[in-house]
Amino acid sequence: MTTPTIAVVGAGPAGLAASIAAVDAGCAVVLVDECSLPGGQIYRQADPELNVPAVGTAQETERKHALLRRFAAVRDRIDYRPNTTAHSLFAGPELQIADEQDSERLNPDAVIVATGVSERCVPFPGWTLPGVLYAGGAQALLKAHGVTPGKRVAIAGVGVLPLAVGAQLSRAGAHVVVVALFHPLRRMVKDPMGLWAGRRVVLEGLQYTRWLRSAGVPILEGWAPVRVEGASTAKAIVLAPVDRDGHHLVERSRRFEVDAIGLNFGFTANSELVRMAGGKVFYDSTIGGWLPCRDRLGKTSLDRIYVAGDGAGLRGAFVAEAEGYMVGTAVAGELTGRSPTAMHRLEKVRSTNERFQKALRKTLELPPGVWDWANSDTTVCRCECVTRGRIDEAKSEGHCSLDALKRNTRVGMGWCGGRTCLQAAAAYIHGGGSASTLQPMRARPVARPVKLGALANPRRDQ
């Protein structure tokens, strides 16, 4: 009997855990990842030459190294492809990948998509100015390069990421002038059982709050950005309190002079590979937008295509890792005919942390008023320079689906593949309400930019 092969896309906690589980269960694994080092975003590693100090809490750093050690132990049994883009997925399954030089078609027995999420922003005047980063991006600079995005930094957004990033930047020596949280953190207290389930993470959050308080960083709760000022780079951010609908109370606004800003207004799941292959999706704006329909063991609506981790709905690193092991084990079990073990323990870890993530969701919700932050001159699609005014005009002409909007305005057609503006564009055509009935743009082959030279240079199909 030949050894079944599983292709795993993404080397974050879910993809690494799935690969470890699958190879341990006797399958051959091809692990494809865009980065040069394993870890994904949450466990992003610095180049060893750099010797960058850890930026997270001691507990998070320990979790990261524990997983990376487990991966290192099986690394030589895995066909690991760093610096490689998985750009297309078709039923079969057929996975197409490319690096800088050449490309390859893979026809594995199963594909596990563990592509995670990208950061989401709500467009507002000045958000495209250089010096304005995503909060997770600012964190990535610190984790992987030991660099802070500026000397005077403001952080704003939803959820708890702004708190963590603000604390980490402050501790790394940046002057964090303000952390503005859209939702007061006490919103989570409405779900005490959820908080208890996530007490380990809550303690880490409290630690970040202490770092900020000891550095004298003001934390504004119930505040949001109004505009960024500057000519060629960001010089100042104006923040204001928001009402229940998400509209600014501008008369109470405050201006902060800065040279860098970190923003995070939630996440967009990287679901384009599953959508391209024809997988069914549903919409949930607080945990990633369009998400693949799947069962508890990652099975999508497509034969032999599975998902694991945040790419199947934002639930954090604990869930992603547990789910990665579960999906990897289950898929391997199905292919080898051996019955999987240890699933009960993993399910317990996953469900406990999912319970906490449900409490966290209350701090990620965006009321419809936030989509009024952009005025008609505000750029929405950064790649194709499409403004809010242009989108409203197309909508008034009757282009009310995302595909029609794309054809008429080029929104979502650029380099990022629509990952940056897709949810904003959906909110604008849907009048700011829930976009649950709206279909996403068609995900066409070559989801991410790859070189034509690489596509023209296929490796011998195995």
Place this chain on the structure above:
Amino acid sequence: MGAHTENLRATGKRLMSTTSSFSFEDQTIEFVPGQSVGAALVAASVRWHRSAEDGTPRGLTCAIGVCWECRCVIDDRPNVRACMARARAGMVVRRQKGLE
């Protein structure tokens, strides 16, 4: 916290003592081996990395290769993401203007 600050200072010192550099427009940008072009630019307070097709300034935004806002012309090759490109001594990096 003490050890952390010490480590960062050590990283800072290496940055000061490094001889590795590349050029961006008319500036010399120093970097520590292992850093990306984008990180080195940001550390040198250079944040404007390209001009979009409508002429507006853009810079490194997602820092993880998703948004492509930091794409520069590196050694005459356009559309190279500064956040993903490893800095190498002697590179010639310039601000990309629209479609090049």
